[in-house]
Amino acid sequence: MNPLSNEKKSAFHPAGWLKPLLLTAVLALTRQAAAETAGHAHPHAIEEPPAKTIDHSRMDHGSMDHGSMDHGSGDSAREGRDPDAYSNGYRLDSGPYLLEGRQHSHMADSHRFSVLRIDRLERADGRDHTGTAYDAQAWWGGSYDRLWLKAEGEHSSGTLQEARSELLWSHAVAPFWDRQLGLRHDSGAGPERQWLALGLHGLAPYWFELDVAAYLGSGGRSALRLGSEYELLLTQRAILQPRVEFNLYGQDDPARGLGSGLAEGVLGLRLRYEFSRQLAPYLGVEWSGKFGQSADLAHSAGDATSEWRWVGGVRFWF
Amino acid sequence: MSSTKSTPAGFDWRRRRLVQGIGVGLAAGVCGLAPRFGQADPGAEFTASAVASATPRELRGTQFDLTIAETPVNFTGHPRLATTINGALPAPTLRWREGDTVTLRVYNRLAEESSIHWHGILLPYQMDGVPGISFPGIPPGGTFTYRFKVAQSGTYWYHSHSGMQEQRGLYGAIIIDPIEGERIQADRDLVLLLSDWSDEEPMQLLKRLKVQSDYYNFNQPTLADFVRDLSSAGWSAAIERRQMWQQMRMNPTDLADISAHTYRYLINGMTPADNWTGLFRPGERLRLRLINGSAMTFYDLRIPGLPLTVVQVDGQNVEPVTVDELRFGPGETYDVIVAPRDDVYTLFAQSMDRSGFARATLATRPGLTAPVPALDPVEWLSMTDMMGDMHGGRPAHHARSEHGPGTDMRVDRARSNLDDPGVGLRNNGRRVLTLADLHSLEGVLDRRMADREIELHLTGNMERYSWSFDGVEYGQSTPVHFRHGERLRVILHNDTMMTHPMHLHGMWSELESPAGAVQLRRHTFAVQPAQRISFLVTADALGRWAWHCHLMFHMDSGMFREVVVA
DSSP states (O other), rough: OOOOGGSGGGOSSSSTSSHHHHHHHHHHHHHHHHHHHHHHHOOOHHOOHHEEEEEEHHSSSSOOOTOHHHHHHGGGGGGGGGGTTSSSSOOOBBSOOOOOTTTOOOOOOOOOEEEEEEEEEEEEEEESSSEEEEEEEEEOOSSSSSEEEEEEEEETTTTEEEEEEEEEEEEEETTHHHHEEEEEEESSOOOEEEEEEEOOOOOOTTTEEEEEEEEEEEGEEEEEEEEEEEEOOOOSSSSEEEEEEEESSOOOOOGGGGGGGEEEEEEEEEEEEEEEEEEEEEEEEEEEEEEEHHHHHHHHOOOEEEEEEEEEEEEEOO | OOOOSSSOTTOOSSSSSSOOOOOHHHHHIISSSSGGSSSSOOOHHHHTTGGGGGGSSSSEEEEEEEEEEEEEEEESOOOOEEEEEETTTSEEEEEEEEEEEEEEEEOOSSSOOBEEEEEEEOOOGGOOOOOOOOOBBBOTTEEEEEEOOOOOOOEEEEEESSTTTTTTOOOEEEEEEEETTTOOOOSSEEEEEEEESSSSOHHHHHHHHHOOOOTTTTOOOOOHHHHHHHHHHHHHHHHHHHHHHHHOOTTTTTTOOSSSTTHHHHHHHHOOOTTTEEETTOOEEEEEEEEESSSSOEEEEEEBBBBBEEEEEEEEEEEEESSSSSEOOOEEEEEEEOOSSEEEEEEEEEEEEEEEEOEEEESSSSSOOOOOOOOOOOOOOOOOHHOOOOOSOOOOOOOOOGGGGTTTTTOOOOOOOOOOOOOOTSSSSSSSSOOOOOBBBOOOOOOOOOOOEEEEEEETTTTTEEEEEEOOOOOOOEEEEEOTOOOEEEEEOOOSSSSSEEEEESSOOEEEOSHHHHHHHSSEEEEOOOOOEEEEEEEEOEEEEEEEOOOOHHHTTTOEEEEEEO
């Protein structure tokens, strides 16, 4: 889909068509991630054409069991050595020579970590108005399961213009991917909206951070949000970060200034300097625009449909 | 030259920065001195020459009183509390004699549980000092008495196995004199215990790695490097060099998880600026007992101008081999003989990631210094480190649990050659020690063939900072069972791009050469990226034992298994 070619609202109309599409898209991505569990970052799979890599498991001279050989296809992930095969049925809390009254010994692999990360806390200066924006994430948990909070919003002219807050349960489904399920709450101008959220968050090949989520709201509403960031190291501390975000909706929500289809897009470029990994001020430029019916709604309200703005702020975490 | 004069008086190698707390001072006064009146000195000819340096202090005999407490230190200009034994960092060197039964009373004056593990020592599992596995740990204010017969000789070390106290200073050297007398001829014996220190809490370091695993890597590829490659090698080469790393979401300079960004690299508890100095008299042959007691640092150690003749590894005699440089990771020990001709030399140990170095001086008189070499450039991990040996390697048997979120890469055909010095040391113009150079002098311990084979894979997910065997972190794992008395083969296959110093408690591991000959007895093997090593174990030590990567944060993040010998 090329959103820019669909500026006329009519192209988007059949209400409700988006919902199944969104769900399909997220599910497909989840499956893609699951497939990566088996195959991704697989040196041979990347280096050589698949046929060749499959070949060498047949060609090898050894006589051992090759059931464990995996060459990037998700199917063979079920095979392989039993990780408990050497245990003779013993466990960490059973078997001989167990310490009397022993508690399961605790190492950092079962520790729960937590972090609050303010990715953006910035002042934005556009042609028509200035405002303050925030984008924060927090998580609590271990390597694979985390309680995740996301909050993004913009404040200008003395009021909160728009805000999205999400509370998610994040579960690792692949080495680089987490599936995130939870709730989203929209506030700010217009009526508040609640959604169920199903997303995929992780790192795509070539180090693109990707955050994609589908949302189902009351009254048959549906939405899709797609965000991606990349970090280009100019030096060890000066980092250029392009960022894109698109929001699509399954049906009109004029009370919030949203039309169905591709409603909003943001392209940003920020240059930060990491005084430390945890504290980095930045300057940048951002373009935001509304599309289709959302643009029409903005236009009829006398607002600009797109805008360039300077941004300056700070990124930090602790 | 056989002068009997002792070291010139009036020079004081005590670390002035180490101010003892009142409680610690008392403890050291009461407990630390006691062993001096212990048993008669078994190796008098050594001790006469071993007084070159007052650090670390040496305790000898069969009865030892060790007090674990907090002691103020200052390595960076900011005062901090270290976890110490008898108020010293490193802890006192313990000098035992093979055949003796030693008794070590350990008092814990910390507000948290503690323990001491005797690294590389064969002993009953209840004395091994791993809380939760060998014993309940030493509670705050509590005491534990370790008692065991010393059945070996050589250079070893001891450290806490609790929490992350090892990172906070709780480590010291062990020297065991052979019962039949020393066969390695040297005029002077110097312990060099290398470690790493951070002013920050270890848990804070781990949290940062958990949030951002490249937090401490300031040698990452940048746009500036790319432009440089473009102009020197052209577009396609510059892109090709990066493409696979980018696709795999791996970092070619991920050589150490923690760097000099927070670490100070220490030798015998002294920073490069403080420059620990070992004194010798002209013409003497020195035996350097090199111990890596770091939490996370591999060192590449050399003494410019002075070849190193390796005579023992992990306390075990090897056929002497002379090199310019050696790499060693946490848990490994090397004894080298050097024969200085000049008055002064720098011992230079750069961290594997080239972010910093530890430094000491060997000199004929105090105050002399020799030039300190520059750090070598950072070398990217190579195809060999990523893929192993695609054409000659044996096929891997991956566990099915490696096909999950815990494992970010797998190597299908690992390399099994032992003659690779490792990334950053290849073709550097110096003779660098490799495993292939090392052969135990006393040969094989057990001539039986292996009854059985155990293959385990070293796995991890750098992005999540999770480490494991077979993709299963310790908390979710089951123990590995060795049948009592059996001879078995263990294959460790490294599916990661980092080198892991793997330490099996309680039993020797006897390395097999690629051709299948038993070659080298050790307690800790550094397994290189995409490498597969094979060793034999005789499971003669009943009980539960720890088996883990000796990079402390890898161990704590899950690269740890229990072994049950029953």
